[in-house]
Amino acid sequence: MTASEAKLLPSHWNRTRPRSPPSPGKWASATLTLLFPLAIRVAQARFPPDCRRRDLDQIPVAPVRGIKSARENCNSLQVILMDLGTRLDGIRVGDRKLYRDPNLPQMDTGNKKRQHFLVLLDNDHPDTYLTCARIRPKPPTLIRALISAHGVIGYLNLEQRSQLTPTKVQLNITRVTEPVLGGFRVHALPALPPLDNAPHLDRCKEIGGVYNPTSKGIAADAPIPGEQSQDNYAVGDISGKLGYAAAREWDVFLPLMGKHSVVLRTFVIYRNGESGIEEPWICSTLTRYIWSEPEYKMPMLTAQAVYRYPLVGRVLFFQPDPYGETTVLVEGLIHADGNSQNTTADHRWSITLNPPGKDFYNWTARCVSAGPVYNPYKVNVNETKEAVVGDLTERLGVLSISGGKRLIRESRALFTDDNIPITGHDSIFGKSLVIFDDRGPEARGERLACSIINGVFRRKAVAKDWFGNGLPASVSGKVEFFQQTEYGVTDIEMNLEGLKNVEHFQIHRTPVLEILEFPCEESTLYEVYNPYQEAPFHSGGTPDQMLVGDLSGKFVTLEGHTSFQQVGLNDTNLMLFGQTAVIGRSLVLHSKSPQRRWACSTIERGYAPTEARELRAIASFHHPLGYAGGYIRMTQLIHSDGSASDTTIEVNLKHPGRHDRNKTLNHNWAIYVNPVGVDATVQVLHTRCTAAGYIWNPYYTQLADPLNHDLYKSECGPDLPLRCYVGDLSARLGTVDLGNGRKVFTDANFPLEGKVSAMGRSIVIFNKDRGSEKFACANIEPDYDTVKYVNIRKPPKFVVSQFLEDVRKIMGVPEWLLTIDSRKTNVLYGGACIQLLIHFKGPQANKLEQDFSKLMTTGRLAQPSLYSPGYTPPAKRVTTSSYQLCPTRDASDVDKRKYRFSFRSSASFSRPSSLLMIVPVLCTVFIMCL
Template sequence: MNLTSSRDELLGRPATTFSVYKVHELPPLPRDLRATERCLTAGGMYNPGGRTAEEATGSQDSYAVGDLSGKHNKWRRPQTLPELFPRLWDVFLPLQGPHSVAHRTLVLYRPAANGSASQEPWMCGTLLWYEPGTDPRKVPVSTAEAVYRYPIVGRIVFRQPAERPWADTTVLVEYLVHADGTSQNNTFEHRWGVHDSPPGKDFYDWQNRCLSAGGVYNPHKVYVDRGAGEPGCDGTRPGLCPAGLLSARHGTFAIAGRKGNGSALTRRLYTDRQLALGGPAGVLGRSLVIYDDHGPKARGERLACSVVGGVYRRKAVAKDWFGNGQPTTLKGRVEMIQQTEHDVTDLDVKFEGLDDSGDYRIHKVSVEMDLEFPCEETAVYGTWDPLGVGPARLPEPGRGSTDQYPMGDLSGKFGTLEGSAIHASAHNDSRLPLFGTDAVIGRSVVVYKKNKVRWACSTIERGYSPSEARELRAIASFHHPLGFAYGFIRMTQLVYRDGSTSDTVIEVKLRHPGKHDRNVTRNHNWAIFVNPVGVDATVKVLNTRCVAGGYMWNPYYTQLADPLNEDLYRDECGPDNPLRCYVGDVSGRMGTIDIGTQRQVFTDSNFPLEGTVSALGRSIVIFTKDRGGERFACAKIEPDSDIIKYANIEKPPRFVLAQFMAEVREIMGIPEWMLSVDSRKTRTLHDGGCVQFLLHFKGPIANQLELDFSRLMNAGSLPAPTLYIPGYVPSDKRKKRLSYRPCGARDPNQKSRKKSFLGSRAHCNRWSSFSCYGLAVLSLNFYLWAGTVF
């Protein structure tokens, strides 16, 4: 268990004593709130027996299961006491069975700030399974989920110790809300259960909904048709129930009509002894069906269904280090693993080659590889701090709890790198999410010198094995010279072997067109539209622009029964309830974007890149500034490749790689994000006569880019630009010839073999034909990389 404290103690409020500690019925909400607010989401004190304060007689069985301070007196924490160490016995605190406290929350209280006798939450943490022993370790846990999108939205999570199908399974109903607009009222007494088969598309069928799910899952062939007077299946006799008949064991639940009622009304936690996630009787790949016995008779009893799919741990790694203006000696990695959003993140830090180093922090965005100073404030910006903790009045490094520092301030949480050439440490962090909107995947780690100068940096990438998953990449490229936005929106997502998917990481880099345009506009809504863009993407009249994109994408018919009730939709759709938004309404759940300012990174749980519901082939539409409703700019969402290739050219005097890249991009007619160079890999060869660099060809036409680049280097010219832009005719003044030549190539019109500024033939003859002539056609080390991180 990892306890997080409130930052209030840094703001002058006493936080040195507490006298009440209880187990609460639910885990805290996973979204990132301040500690006190987060603890308030854990429900009430866990009291399955319904005990009252008047019944307490002093014996443990007379108190609520979760009333630990009542059963064991009250603790006080003197200001000088840094830890709690009492060892207590409790025979009414079950770790197994229907009343288990696993995955519930331990909350520590302190006196209220107003001086009254009441108590308020101070710290809280989730109770998780650990292996016993002198060095206890967390038990690996398998997690599954059923996600509902129509006609209700919500999520039900299943957790069981990995490879132990006989162990208890925790079932967490996170929230359930009506989403089709038919009802804004809460509904009750909904039965639920696991059924044999995954659902087909009949969950859209009003009269025959979810019939494809089959019957109730009963792998052990439990006989349920019992005669009068015989004991039947219920919560007191769970062994007489089929494994899938959950409502018989745990009761029915409610579905909220509005999201404001969702958490308090529908969040529930159950412990089930008959439900296995793995093994021959596992429920993965089957359906979880929710019933409505009080709905219209013509509709049938099944209200909604969803497949039970896997939830896989997230791993993130920063390991490929860029020097900030010069090569770096730094080696090693920062590795993060989080099982689910309800778990703490395990952090493993290993550095070698440290040189007078100080802090290390997570910064807002990823590293751009072709910059000379990629770690600077202008490139990756400041420390990642989505909760706005700020730099003021922080505890000394390594002295406070993790929530007392900005989320990305790793050295503040765990200590600096000072005085070490080699550093190795392992930590747990309750405020370093790899799931959800504040996830750190797609951002960067920056290592500082002791004098606060930024020294080295690396992008935080997903860690996965190709046997487990594959990464999908997509891009919406805004590159039309007559367009109204210039830049890209790039998306990545993992797809696992069973079809389950990760969140989608989205990078936005947009400015206004024009080489020197410094316009800044803010608060643009953005959305996925159903169709690709047409030639109307660049028309000047706003109300006719991007019309070919159609309308906002809504594949799950959210708000279908009341589509004109915009006020209701805007109240319900938000970051705290992303499934209640249209899939296409990205700004509804992620917020707005700015044009002409910093890059932005988002993590979206509802942006699919593959399957029957996929954003690929559709368009992203950006609306006018200040949350305006008119379409401002648009681009098609296309696959994003990354072809990596080494190239050598003869090095002229005063060679500047950036000028070479700009000339190549101009001739090929492509934006900078379709052709970039890895600044770490540039080096000189052949006594300085050649320069070698590593190119990345990106975007939907990466293959064509690579071929045309080879043609350009071979022939020295390119008659037509590589990138075809519908409706745009390139200028006849476009540059067509390249001023550079590949290393070893000789102009056939050059009759003299005298040494020139490009180097002599004698110089090339000292090297192998592979070095000098093979590279003339740029054939050295051609790779296709999938971006996999191990």
């Protein structure tokens, strides 16, 4: 049986001859599902109140050239394929009816060369099209839950061909560690994403109870499994309906379509706890897969609305295609202004026409700028509110807002709706999601909060820029990571060439530093990434039993391979979203004999320049009189619709002084509202960094009770980062250390661009052991990267590190703003010259490159390249350099060319002395060959 569907929308009316059409304001939507050769089902059909009957009359055909225009009207319809009015009864007002025609011929709805449309005609005027809709093939729905935890491996497949057919259930367990598994059920919600530094990974956190929209008995109140008809069990109680042995495979009451769909809910395998009562053990999100290609996940269109005042939380929208059902996930809504600590209920919510303005935090007339409820089909709201696209209350019900994070489960919810288009002509992108409060102050109005709806894009990460560890590495190719949302698994694809004696591949904690000759060592990349502090497990465990970064332990080793290609690796523990994301860390290839780190690469964001652009910022602690040295680097991806990714933060701080090896731990850190100047060098602690002002709180978090510090500390944390001030980094991410190596953090609440941006503000480091005194500070500025090839004369005792140190000293530049790429160092002209690829970084990258060129050309630089407020360079500062540039070619080669006969001029033999190339990406890149 094949199915097709036509959605009749009021905006699609048209006529064959000019005449005033019926008022579209009297129309709602209708969905007609065609099951060939069985039946036609009409659902949710409402027509003008003065009409008793309408003809389901014709299925015309539009040629390919008319498809585009036919999306908006019926003008391009030409040939009538079949007349349904003479075969079936007409449609009655408000009917939900099934039509059966065993002789209805099956249409080739999948044919791309022509399209079929269903047309409704006006009884009184047969030559008038009331409305039309394209008939589209509706493939069966396939959802799957991957099981890979606690040593158990397998999957659950659920397949439903249409809303009129039962669901086929297939549970396949290929490996199990427990002798007997308990029941298996569907719970109402997906688990919350994992947190960094959590004591353990809990994939069953806040999944709600067994999904039970029909309010049947569950647990001890449920009938004996497999003994009664399936309508006596909760919808999510699969083992109750099918039996613990899953002797049956068809479930009549497990919908994959419609308002009670189980898509994106959690499949749970139980086991007996210590008390003998079953408890959730293994949890996996039910994810859509492509029915015709069941090994591939279905691409999802995802949108979000993030609330920051006066409540915090996020609402997500998932849709597989522009005409599919939309799953709406309310992750949790919590009062955040300090005015209410109790859960409030019965909040209406709607999608409105305009994006919100600055009145989202007004005390009067709040969120008025968001406009009226979104109603693209001009439905008469007095008669059919449920057909209004933006009126979510009528179709989905009301929301609750939790009084605190301990009550977050009271506001979490999941809905399925077929009238929320994420893309297309009537897309909700750029609109507002408004939450109402009918019991609020009259001056504020009925609108409590509003937020713009923007995109959430699939994350891609890639390791492809390989560094050898002391010797050039022959490896080439890439390892790619893909994750659609934080509620799905991460897919890994590998394509590597040039492997030599490589055994393991693992993710380590920090990115690669290009300046190091041995960039892959433990002293700089540290140990395998392990955010949950799990104990190492022997090879062959499931992902939750292995360290997050131990990829070869979880999947396969590279032993014996000189090249390796692999797709379809699914990691249920590795994240590209959230606090435990691996973006900004490193992938290391380990050789077997000898056992050492052979090659490494930073895991970077993967994106096309047409899709997004990457922003880079830095807080550089380089003031000669400052109290900390090092940097904090930040990167963020900005998509074409203005939405932003999480911000990856690399912290590398130490005490000032080249040879200072002191370590101090647990420094709080924060973003302050203003930049700093000479006050960063004040000796007295309580007056240091005073120009920074106060901690940055652009969304007025806890504005109604700002002095209630106990409330703030109890609500703000890694498990609720939106409840924190945007500037309160230590509360969300944890503390930083000085002199104790590098750290990488991922923060979803650190904007680098837009109306609310950290750029131009300052980062303040507080005293050790969570002290409250300001210890050091630096400004957040753009981080550019200017690259230049330079050829330097190489005397007998020339050392690259000494050359860099001398140049930095003359220019007054710290080591992290002037580096080289160790892979690009080449000896030229028989050892007479050395070629270096130099990186000039930071907000003054262009000036650093110019000053370096001046120093190399003239041998002198009168003033330091970087200005430090309040600092006067010593009179005896070194201003000259003995290093010289090399000629563009070997002198002996020039002598030989003098006597060579040629009809060309001598200028044609020499290459240009310099080449300047500007790359129009995030950073302007200069390359100069000398």
